[in-house]
Amino acid sequence: MPKSWVNLTAGLGADLHLDLTGPGGRRAVLARALRDAVRSGRLAPGTRLPPYRSLAADLGIARNTVADAYAELVAEGWLSARQGSGTRVAHRAEPLAPTRAPAPPVPAARPTHTLLQGQPDAASFPRTAWLAAARRALTAAPHEAFGPGDPRGRPELRRALADYLARTRGVRTDPDRIVICSGFAHALRLLFPAVLPDPLAVESYGLAFHRALLATAGVRTHPLAIDEHGACTGELTAHDDVGAALLTPAHQFPTGVPLHPDRRAEAVNWARATGGYLIEDDYDGEFRYDRRPVGALQGLDPERVLHIGSVSKSLSPALRLGWMVLPARLVDAVLAVKGEREAWAGVTDQLTLAEFLTHGAYDRHIRRMRQRYRRRRDRLIEAVAAHAPQLAVTGIAAGLHAVVEFPGDSAAAEEDSALRAARWQGLALDGLASYRHPEATMPPRHGLVVGHATPSESAFPAALAALCRALPAAP
Incomplete structure (x- = not known):
C-alpha cells in the first residue's frame, strides 16, 4: 500500500501509524493493522474512526476495501457501528498485554435496518378491522366452539377458505378436504415422514429452514434446476424413487419467476403417471402487481396436488394460521398424524379469520x-x-x-x-x-x-x- 500514516483528526485529533505490511490482500492487511492498534491501546475504546471514504482516500485504496475491513472488525467485536454516530472502537475491546490471549469477540449489535425476506410490514397489520371481526365472530360463535378443538379446524373457517380460494386462486375443493394448520412448516411436519413418501424432489433454490426440517424427519431431497421458466419439472422422470415434488409455482422462491404453463402440465402429468403428489407452496400467491395472479396449480388436478397456504405473508406470522387443501385420500392420514385435538391453531383466531374472509376485510x-x-x-x-x-x-x-x-x-x-x-x-x-x-x-x-x-x-x-x-x- 502506498501510505501507512492515517489522519484521524475526526476521532483522535492526531495522526495514527498503521503497519500495512505483511501477508494477505489489502483488506486483510488493513484489518490486521486496525486490530493491532486497538489491542495495543493506541486506539482507545470509544474512539471514532473516520468514514471509510476518508480513510480510503488517505490510504489510496478502494472504498469497498475499507468498508469490508470495518465490517469484519464490527463482526469480530473490535469496532461498533451505529447510525448517526459512525464507527467507533468497541468498549469491550480492551487493550491487552502482550502475554495475554485475545479477548473473545463481542456479539454484533442488533441491526439498525432490516430488509430480510419473508416478513410483511408488521406496522400494517389491520388492527381495527381485525378487532371488529373478532367481536362479531365471538358474538356469533356457538358454545361448542369453546370446547375441545377439532383437528380439521373450525368449520366456519374451512367454509370461508373453500369459497375464498375458489374465487381468488382457482382452487377446487370443499370444506371437508381442508385441514387447518399453523403454517407451511407445520404442514411439512404433518406430511413427512408419515403421509408422503421419501425422497422428495425440491427446487434448487429454496429455504434452508425447510430443507433442515425435512432432513430432521429423515427425508432425502433431490434438487430440480431453476431457470427463467421456473423449476425444470422434466427432471422428475430422472428420479425413479421420487414420489412427491415440492414446488412454488405462483412465484418461485427466491428467484421470483412463475412456473411456465408447459411445466405445470408436465408436473401434473408426471404425478398422474407415477401416482406421485405435488406439494404447492402458494407463496406470495395474492401479491401479483402487473396482472391478475396466476391460478393455483391445484386446479389442474385436485387429487394429485396438495395446496398449502397461510396468512404469514398477507397478515402476520404471529397469527400462526395456515391451511392444507388435500386430495380426498390423504385427509384421514393427515388427521391421524395431527391427533384428536387441535393443539396448534387457536379457535378465536380461526373464528376471526373466517369472519375477516367472509365479510371482505381480507380482500x-x-x-x-x-x-x-x-x-x-x-x-x-x-x-x-x-x-x-x-x-x-x-x-x-x-x-x-x-x-x-x-x-x-x-x-x-x-x-x-x-x-x-x-x-x-x-x-x-x-x-x-x-x-x-x-x-x-x-x-x-x-x-x-x-x-x-x-x-x-x-x-x-x-x-x-x-x-x-x-x-x-x-x-
Missing part, C-alpha cells in the same frame, strides 16, 4: 398491501438503477421480496462484499447463495434477496439508502 387488506408493496418494489428498482446501473432486479412484479442479481465471473465475491458492507451499515440482508441446495448441479447464482416489505413505511427509505451504499459501485 380489502390485500388490495391495500398490494399497492403499498408494488410502490416499494418500484422504488427499489429505481434506487438500484440510480446507484448500481450494472445490476438488475430480477423476477416478475410480485411478492414481498426481489432479487438484485450480480452478473459475471466476480459475482460470488461481489455478493460477499455487499453482505459485509451491509453489516457495516447495520443492515440485515440475505445473499442468494445461502438459498442454494447443497446438492444442486446447476451453475450457482449470486446476488441479494431484498425483503422490501419488511420495514415500516417510515423506516423503508433509510433501509433502502443503506442497501444502496452496500451495492457494488458502477464500473
Whole structure:
C-alpha cells in the first residue's frame, strides 16, 4: 500500500501509524493493522474512526476495501457501528498485554435496518378491522366452539377458505378436504415422514429452514434446476424413487419467476403417471402487481396436488394460521398424524379469520398491501438503477421480496462484499447463495434477496439508502 500514516483528526485529533505490511490482500492487511492498534491501546475504546471514504482516500485504496475491513472488525467485536454516530472502537475491546490471549469477540449489535425476506410490514397489520371481526365472530360463535378443538379446524373457517380460494386462486375443493394448520412448516411436519413418501424432489433454490426440517424427519431431497421458466419439472422422470415434488409455482422462491404453463402440465402429468403428489407452496400467491395472479396449480388436478397456504405473508406470522387443501385420500392420514385435538391453531383466531374472509376485510387488506408493496418494489428498482446501473432486479412484479442479481465471473465475491458492507451499515440482508441446495448441479447464482416489505413505511427509505451504499459501485 502506498501510505501507512492515517489522519484521524475526526476521532483522535492526531495522526495514527498503521503497519500495512505483511501477508494477505489489502483488506486483510488493513484489518490486521486496525486490530493491532486497538489491542495495543493506541486506539482507545470509544474512539471514532473516520468514514471509510476518508480513510480510503488517505490510504489510496478502494472504498469497498475499507468498508469490508470495518465490517469484519464490527463482526469480530473490535469496532461498533451505529447510525448517526459512525464507527467507533468497541468498549469491550480492551487493550491487552502482550502475554495475554485475545479477548473473545463481542456479539454484533442488533441491526439498525432490516430488509430480510419473508416478513410483511408488521406496522400494517389491520388492527381495527381485525378487532371488529373478532367481536362479531365471538358474538356469533356457538358454545361448542369453546370446547375441545377439532383437528380439521373450525368449520366456519374451512367454509370461508373453500369459497375464498375458489374465487381468488382457482382452487377446487370443499370444506371437508381442508385441514387447518399453523403454517407451511407445520404442514411439512404433518406430511413427512408419515403421509408422503421419501425422497422428495425440491427446487434448487429454496429455504434452508425447510430443507433442515425435512432432513430432521429423515427425508432425502433431490434438487430440480431453476431457470427463467421456473423449476425444470422434466427432471422428475430422472428420479425413479421420487414420489412427491415440492414446488412454488405462483412465484418461485427466491428467484421470483412463475412456473411456465408447459411445466405445470408436465408436473401434473408426471404425478398422474407415477401416482406421485405435488406439494404447492402458494407463496406470495395474492401479491401479483402487473396482472391478475396466476391460478393455483391445484386446479389442474385436485387429487394429485396438495395446496398449502397461510396468512404469514398477507397478515402476520404471529397469527400462526395456515391451511392444507388435500386430495380426498390423504385427509384421514393427515388427521391421524395431527391427533384428536387441535393443539396448534387457536379457535378465536380461526373464528376471526373466517369472519375477516367472509365479510371482505381480507380482500380489502390485500388490495391495500398490494399497492403499498408494488410502490416499494418500484422504488427499489429505481434506487438500484440510480446507484448500481450494472445490476438488475430480477423476477416478475410480485411478492414481498426481489432479487438484485450480480452478473459475471466476480459475482460470488461481489455478493460477499455487499453482505459485509451491509453489516457495516447495520443492515440485515440475505445473499442468494445461502438459498442454494447443497446438492444442486446447476451453475450457482449470486446476488441479494431484498425483503422490501419488511420495514415500516417510515423506516423503508433509510433501509433502502443503506442497501444502496452496500451495492457494488458502477464500473
